[in-house]
Amino acid sequence: MEQIPGSMGWPIVGESFSFLSDFSSLSGIYNFMKKRQQRYGKVFKSSVLGRFTVFMTGREASKILLPGKDGMVSLNLFYTGKQVLGPTSFLQTTGEMHQRLRRLIAEPLSLDGLKNYFQFINMLAIQTLDQWPGRTVFFLEEASTVEFWLFSQKNIILPSLNAVSGKINKSLNIAVHSQSEWKYDNELRAHWRGAGKVWANFKIISSSFASLPFKIPGIAFYRGIQARDRMYAMLDSIISKRRNGEGFQQDFLESLIMKHSKAADGGGDDENKLTDTQLKDNILTLLVAGHDTTTAALTWLMKFLEENPDVLEQLREEHRQIQANRKDGEYLTCSELNKMPFTAKVISETLRRATILPWFSRKAAQDFEIDGYKIKKGWSVNLDVVSIHHDPEVFPDPQKFDPSRFDEPLKPFSFLGFGSGPRMCPGINLAKLEISIFIHYLACRYRWSALEKDDSVQPTLVRMPKNKYPIVVESL
Numbered sequence: 001m002e003q004i005p006g007s008m009g010w011p012i013v014g015e016s017f018s019f020l021s022d023f024s025s026l027s028g029i030y031n032f033m034k035k036r037q038q039r040y041g042k043v044f045k046s047s048v049l050g051r052f053t054v055f056m057t058g059r060e061a062s063k064i065l066l067p068g069k070d071g072m073v074s075l076n077l078f079y080t081g082k083q084v085l086g087p088t089s090f091l092q093t094t095g096e097m098h099q100r101l102r103r104l105i106a107e108p109l110s111l112d113g114l115k116n117y118f119q120f121i122n123m124l125a126i127q128t129l130d131q132w133p134g135r136t137v138f139f140l141e142e143a144s145t146v147e148f149w150l151f152s153q154k155n156i157i158l159p160s161l162n163a164v165s166g167k168i169n170k171s172l173n174i175a176v177h178s179q180s181e182w183k184y185d186n187e188l189r190a191h192w193r194g195a196g197k198v199w200a201n202f203k204i205i206s207s208s209f210a211s212l213p214f215k216i217p218g219i220a221f222y223r224g225i226q227a228r229d230r231m232y233a234m235l236d237s238i239i240s241k242r243r244n245g246e247g248f249q250q251d252f253l254e255s256l257i258m259k260h261s262k263a264a265d266g267g268g269d270d271e272n273k274l275t276d277t278q279l280k281d282n283i284l285t286l287l288v289a290g291h292d293t294t295t296a297a298l299t300w301l302m303k304f305l306e307e308n309p310d311v312l313e314q315l316r317e318e319h320r321q322i323q324a325n326r327k328d329g330e331y332l333t334c335s336e337l338n339k340m341p342f343t344a345k346v347i348s349e350t351l352r353r354a355t356i357l358p359w360f361s362r363k364a365a366q367d368f369e370i371d372g373y374k375i376k377k378g379w380s381v382n383l384d385v386v387s388i389h390h391d392p393e394v395f396p397d398p399q400k401f402d403p404s405r406f407d408e409p410l411k412p413f414s415f416l417g418f419g420s421g422p423r424m425c426p427g428i429n430l431a432k433l434e435i436s437i438f439i440h441y442l443a444c445r446y447r448w449s450a451l452e453k454d455d456s457v458q459p460t461l462v463r464m465p466k467n468k469y470p471i472v473v474e475s476l
């Protein structure tokens with residue numbers, strides 16, 4: 001069997017510098033990958049970010065890695081991620097346990113389950129956009145706050161983002177009273193007072209993943225673990241209140257606790273029950289996995305639309321039609337989500353072009369072969385998704401933003417915006433729902449322009465514009 005080709009670069013740092021410098025450009029790791037693929041082929045080794053890594057690309061590699069048949073690979077988290085997310089996060093489990101946790105935790109994220117949050121997201125989108133005209137909006141930052149608020153509402157946890165965004169809260173309250181379906185009472189408001197604290201903790205947790213792995217005061221990782229413990233203490237108190245029948249609220253956590261939590265003593269062996277640790281680890285997992293990705297997707301979408309006025313016009317037309325054909329009321333309805341075929345293509349093209357998660361990281365759980373090379377158990381194996389999304393044979397002129405690429409069904413494994421196989425994104429419906437609602441009001445009511453032209457990208461795992469995409473917004 002042949003040796004895997006590639007270069008390990010310099011001692012200790014390996015090829016990290018060229019990897020990181022390409023990573024921060026608009027085309028991301030594409031150049032890094034392309035150079036090496038031309039020299040070595042579709043499978044090559046490297047040493048980046050302190051790890052010996054085998055990179056692979058192409059639909060063939062995806063077909064082998066993503067279905068993860070017979071427990072061949074597991075998800076490969078960094079040490080910091082493993083420690084912060086906890087041992088029962090479904091990102092850390094494999095096989096049947098992974099499937100069971102995923103089934104229980106992701107249940108409220110089904111299309112049916114999401115109907116409960118439709119009205120809330122509708123109002124949140126309207127009120128958020130309503131505050132933007134006439135001022136500079138750092139889109140990434142604002143979307144991030146709103147995303148968190150939305151998650152919190154569902155997840156439980158928190159309610160008023162008073163500390164973070166009193167304005168949104170106040171205006172939401174007004175809108176809420178104008179819609180009889182949507183109740184927002186004082187009890188709920190009181191319940192939500194912890195929001196500011198949770199948001200602060202969440203931000204610390206998020207920034208601890210890309211830290212040095214030392215539990216020493218002052219290091220981001222140490223602060224992340226502490227913030228995680230504070231958040232878990234809040235969750236403990238909510239879980240115990242709910243278990244005692246206090247603070248009843250029809251939300252995401254409520255549904256998980258009512259359906260799945262084990263008795264407080266942990267007794268019972270019901271397959272459909274979760275321990276408190278499993279609940280907490282996985283609520284945090286959903287928050288971490290869903291927050292930055294959706295924020296980034298919305299930001300890229302705004303940027304690509306602004307840079308492609310023809311696409312924006314076509315999108316506006318789709319949404320104006322929906323609005324014009326609406327018989328009752330002025331707000332988007334759930335059934336109108338099915339009348340947005342072009343919007344769906346714009347979302348897919350955004351995820352292709354931005355490739356928010358540029359590579360999927362796996363660890364070989366056993367020896368296996370790929371493309372004539374032997375992969376050994378324990379090796380880190382990364383699927384380079386950027387190259388798959390920019391393969392000119394599947395996507396001609398790959399740098400062009402062109403939603404019509406999705407007019408016809410694509411070959412399996414050529415578009416991996418939400419992944420594929422047992423690890424495919426369980427938040428796909430929620431993400432699409434949120435983005436579609438947001439686009440509807442945006443396209444019908446506003447225009448915007450970027451305040452600066454800067455294509456650099458933050459060097460974080462989830463790709464986001466470095467300048468936070470500053471824009472000015474005007475009502476149409």
Ligand code: HEM
Nearest residue numbers: 286289290293294297360417418419423424425426427431
């Ligand atoms: C536009 C927004 C989103 C994008 C582009 C996205 C993308 C992805 C991708 C590509 C994967 C597969 C990664 C891999 O195979 O290594 C994934 C997994 C995952 N996503 Fe998302 N996601 C988004 C939104 C969300 C939301 C809203 C949630 C939660 C509510 C979420 C939760 C997760 C979780 C928990 C996993 C891991 C699944 C597992 O290991 O079984 N994502 N996501």
